[in-house]
Amino acid sequence: MGYACSTCDAEFRSAAGVTQHVARHHDICAECDEAFDGTDQLREHIHESH
Incomplete structure (x- = not known):
């Protein structure tokens, strides 16, 4: 079973792959x-909030 990005339909072998892709390419936490x-705002958010 494959996993797809809901924003750009890129496909991955794992849910973790999609999660990493979304964070890197779509700047979503x-x-x-x-x-x-x-990306800078996303990194700042992660360091301050999570």
Whole structure:
């Protein structure tokens, strides 16, 4: 069974692959699904909130 990104339909072998992809390429927090304008804001959010 494959896993697909709901934003761009990229496919992965595992759910963890999708989670990593979304965080890296769509700047969405894997913990709370909050979206950010860029990777720097996402990193700051993760360090401060999770």
